[in-house]
Amino acid sequence: MPAIDHRVGIRGSxxxxxxxxxxxAGLSRWWTTDTEGAGxxxxxxxxxxxxxxxxxxxxxxxxxxxxxxxxxGSMPEDWMGTEISFELIQADDQVFVRFRHSHWxxxxxxxxxxxxxxxxxxxxxxxAIETGAGRPFPHDVPIDHSE
Amino acid sequence: MPAIDHRVGIRGSxxxxxxxxxxxAGLSRWWTTDTEGAGxxxxxxxxxxxxxxxxxxxxxxxxxxxxxxxxxGSMPEDWMGTEISFELIQADDQVFVRFRHSHWxxxxxxxxxxxxxxxxxxxxxxxAIETGAGRPFPHDVPIDHSE
Numbered sequence: 276m277p278a279i280d281h282r283v284g285i286r287g288s289x290x291x292x293x294x295x296x297x298x299x300a301g302l303s304r305w306w307t308t309d310t311e312g313a314g315x316x317x318x319x320x321x322x323x324x325x326x327x328x329x330x331x332x333x334x335x336x337x338x339x340x341x342x343x344x345x346x347x348g349s350m351p352e353d354w355m356g357t358e359i360s361f362e363l364i365q366a367d368d369q370v371f372v373r374f375r376h377s378h379w380x381x382x383x384x385x386x387x388x389x390x391x392x393x394x395x396x397x398x399x400x401x402x403a404i405e406t407g408a409g410r411p412f413p414h415d416v417p418i419d420h421s422e
Numbered sequence: 423m424p425a426i427d428h429r430v431g432i433r434g435s436x437x438x439x440x441x442x443x444x445x446x447a448g449l450s451r452w453w454t455t456d457t458e459g460a461g462x463x464x465x466x467x468x469x470x471x472x473x474x475x476x477x478x479x480x481x482x483x484x485x486x487x488x489x490x491x492x493x494x495g496s497m498p499e500d501w502m503g504t505e506i507s508f509e510l511i512q513a514d515d516q517v518f519v520r521f522r523h524s525h526w527x528x529x530x531x532x533x534x535x536x537x538x539x540x541x542x543x544x545x546x547x548x549x550a551i552e553t554g555a556g557r558p559f560p561h562d563v564p565i566d567h568s569e
Contacts, residue, residue, distance in 0.1 A: 278424075281541075282534035284566025369567040373534055387429035387520055394428075394541030398565065418545065419431025420516040 278377040279390040283397045284369040287404035289339040292370055295400060296342045296361050297333075305400040305409035319347055324412050329354055339363060353385050372397065391418045425524040426537040430544045431516040434551035436486040439517055442547060443489045443508050444480075452547040452556035466494055471559050476501055486510060500532050519544065538565045 285292060295301035302310040302320070309323035316336055322328045329350055335343035342361045346354045362373040374397055379386050395416045403409030410416060432439060442448035449457040449467070456470035463483055469475045476497055482490035489508045493501045509520040521544055526533050542563045550556030557563060 277427075278529065279537070280424075280426075280529050280534035281538040282531055282566070283538055284568060286567060371531075371566070373531060375529075375534075382425065382427050382522075384429055384518075384520060387427035387522075390426070390537065391428040391430055391541045391544065394538045395545075397538065398542075398563070401565070416545070418548070419429070419518070420433060421431060 276377065277379040277382040277386060278375055279379070279386065279393055281374040281390075281394055281397050282371055283374075283401050284366070284371050285401045285404050286369050289363050289365055289370055291404055292363055292372065292400075293339045293342070295403060297336065303411060304403040305411050306396050307412040308414075309412075320344070331359065334358075335360075351385075353379070353383065356380070372400065388418070423524065424526040424529040424533060425522055426526070426533065426540055428521040428537075428541055428544050429518055430521075430548050431513070431518050432548045432551050433516050436510050436512055436517055438551055439510055439519060439547075440486045440489070442550060444483065450558060451550040452558050453543050454559040455561075456559075467491070478506065481505075482507075498532075500526070500530065503527070519547065535565070 295304060297313055299310050299313045302313055307322050307324055310320065312318055312320045316333050318333050320331050327350055329346060330348040331344035332347045334345045335341060340363055344359045346357045349355060357376060357378045360375045364371040374393065376393060395418060399409040399411060442451060444460060446457050446460045449460055454469050454471055457467065459465055459467045463480050465480050467478050474497055476493060477495040478491035479494045481492045482488060487510055491506045493504045496502060504523060504525045507522045511518040521540065523540060542565060546556040546558060
């Protein structure tokens with residue numbers, strides 16, 4: 276099945292990056308400022324963009340190594356059944372974050388748009404850790420004129 | 423086979439965007455300043471990044487609509503056999519550029535890295551058209567600390 280893959284390299288600690296992926300405060304720094312519900316396995320995280328947005332259930336946590344979510348609820352419809360994973364890999368002078376949004380039904384225009392947008396948000400995560408200034412929604416970099 | 427998909431929306435004319443994808447001067451404004459060989463179907467474009475880089479053969483041109491390349495030569499090895507396409511779609515107040523880099527053998531870490539980097543370069547294309555200031559290599563946005 277089609278998937279979106281990305282990889283960025285961040286100068287920061289494994290734990291700071293893991294925290295940015297597993298807490299409301301951390302996720303609010305790079306994806307959307309309106310994030311609620313992050314917790315242990317089984318928790319449901321509500322990500323909101325002007326009121327609407329996806330929910331994800333946390334389905335796997337390996338401290339400082341791996342985070343995995345399964346889409347929950349019905350918005351956006353094309354994300355139903357999809358999963359997201361973040362793998363953290365320590366290299367010499369950076370931590371690689373390997374991102375995957377998998378189980379898409381088709382490589383639609385919407386998937387292509389989400390692919391570009393995920394890249395923007397992962398660079399926002401990089402900036403949040405390296406400079407303290409991420410660009411979460413509603414401060415995110417626009418990729419088209421439909422936003 | 424795994425593929426990289428992106429989509430950006432650009433305020434500009436179909437023809438300006440098509441020119442940015444089909445001429446040395448245009449490609450130099452957003453991918454790499456060291457670009458040579460762009461021409462009609464059958465031409466080989468040499469994209470260089472500090473000396474090395476990929477060659478692509480132009481395999482399809484539909485004026486102001488579609489551009490397709492097939493990888494040529496042996497660098498980088500993982501790109502051998504891959505193809506790249508750009509579709510231009512006029513919408514109300516923007517032109518969507520649908521990008522696809524297809525025929526990857528595996529969804530490797532290198533593919534994930536290229537996916538993020540293609541997003542950065544497509545936003546560079548957007549900026550080149552909208553503001554006149556793209557960020558082609560060597561002025562591109564870094565996505566890790568290996569560059």
